[in-house]
Amino acid sequence: MPMSLLIHWGLFHRDFSNTNVRRMTIESIADIQFLIDNSVEESTELEYKRSFAKANPKWKEELAKDISAMANANGGIFIYGLAEKNVSNGLSLPELITPIPSTEMTKDQLSQLLSSNITPKINNIEISVLPQEGGNVFILHVPKGITAHQNKINHLYYIRRNATVEVMEDYEIRDVMNRQSNTPLEIDGCGLYKTKNDPYSNKVEYTFMAKIQNVGHSVCEVYKLNVYFNKISLHCEFSFPSNENFSYTALDAERLKISCRYQEPIFGGETLEMGHFVLHIDKDHEEEFLDGLIIDMILFYPGGSCDVAFIPSEQRYVEGRDKINTLLGRDKRIDYPILEVDSFKKIEKN
Template sequence: MESKSFFQKPVDELTFEDIQYLVDEKIPESYNLDYKRDNYEKSKTHELAKDISAFANTQGGYLIIGVDEDKDANGVTIPGDIIGIEKEEDIEKRIMDRVITSIMPHPYVTPKIIDIPENADRIILVLYIPQSHDSLHMVVVKKKNCYYKRYHDQNIPMDEYEVRTRYSLLSKSEGDIDSHTDEEILKMLGRCKSTMKGSLVLVLSPVFADYKFKDFKIARSFDDWDHYKHPKNLMLPGPSTKPRLGYFEKANDRLDPSCILQIGTNCNIRYISSHVFYPRSDVRYFDASETVYELFHILNIALDFYSKIGFFGYLRITVQISELYNSRLRFENLKEFSEEAPVLLNDFNLFRQTIESNYLFTHKKEIIDECLLPIFMEGGFDKVLNCWNDNDEPVVS
């Protein structure tokens, strides 16, 4: 598989080589990329707020501070030399403090400091700003209250009609996603008869107000993506028709064939499994270790897919565990079934959160623990245990 490009990496994985690639290839400024030669001085707080809020109010993007700006023959802004900015203590915190006081509500920003080889006194500062899923962000500096948006490579004010329209779309976004997710879960449960005795369902949906992925953009990514391939019995459309993502479905190779992983045309990722439950005499066992492994494994696959198509915005995550009532906890790394484990008397409450994908990439364990903690607490534990090793990776047999 080819290496990931700058736009296919989580911010935490960016390196100097990624910045050098942008410069060498003269990747121009665009709706999601902006270069800055110098750091933002205090006198330029309004410019900092405008640049960040415009990305958050549109489709998200990257501010790369420490790279000079140049023009090509057509007047398009391209990167010049890597200049770097002075390496200062707490530079990220000071930037974020200004964001908090100059943008309301303040958007999510992920900073990344990149060292410059052979120049220990200077750094590159990358600020990643995802598209906001639940609000527009107003610049509030020197009483210049204004909403900005990204238009090509410029930041321009939004007019009153745009602001009203965007808020209308934002108010519908999560509700529409949840309704669609509920319908998809019912369809998946209907297809898998083995889930009658219990099932685990995970659905991930990108959250955005006015942007839709195009099938052709995603279908091309499957050519070099290790996790998926065309099913052998699939009759694809003719050569003049681009394949739609709804055709791509494959059982997880490691898991039971009843485990199905799907990717929809809207970039939803859907997973269903029935073998986290073990029937035994009069009481079923819910395998906590296997559940943690499956959630962790599918989240890794999903995040790899989203990075392949260059999406690092917000994701709506839904986890449903059906028929948990009257089962006992079991841990795969413990050899014996515990007949003394408390019987679970309640079904699992649907877990739903909207999470920024870069945060999910670095906090999978925390999110999974938060999802499963109610089950463990009912099972007599005050935390999720016996499911992770010392490296925060799932324990598997």
């Protein structure tokens, strides 16, 4: 296969200060109405609740179960006071804002319930109260736990899988308890910038960057980002900065992997960029390439990995290997390297 390869991401441009894969922010009734109007379904990190279901004798146990399960997974958002409707295949969509009377729940009461019924206490839960006629809507931003959190009422550990809550397996509990020592990293977004469009040239240039965040509390010194392209052709060349370490693997006639190796330690809470490689694409093939392009990213670090895909034409992220493989139309990833090289055309610094 020739070493001249085409890739183009012309429709996508993001400001990194606003880029985040996982964490949407719900701050107002307008944000909630947006969810309703756009039929945003429940997910691993988003759940709708009509009320606190206090008619159920075990409602406190259910509350602790739901919140601890979210923290034991990836963290996320609960909206209490938003009715949902069930459609086909177990899909739940937001339907109607249903304010919860102030006599039923207050912010202080909710905070106390969570503190007393979940152990260890989940730090940094954000509880917002949006007043409405007839009551309030409660928004809970639950952070990803750095250890496993237990339902103190029934002494069980739960985790959220997609839109369901299940009892954790023993190995899952141990894995979550080791989060702090494993120093987890996350892909916090990606950027594609049109950096050059010379009217006298038949090529345009785009620069790729990915945003990596250390969500743990200790230093991570070894990590690697693999970036996969699901469609390649003969109308593009890559170039790479001379001060960064790259390699690539042609996996088959349609798929290319670019590996970006770590350059520096990343401290707890720190965010940095990786990538910075440039795509030189034939102008006549921009739209052809963009149609159906999926950028599949895997971030490897000691003790784990993070899988995120981006669809430029839809400006949409997909998280989780199973969902990404479904998106790509295959049940599992099998990498049969055709060619591996350690260096490419370098971008020389002025």
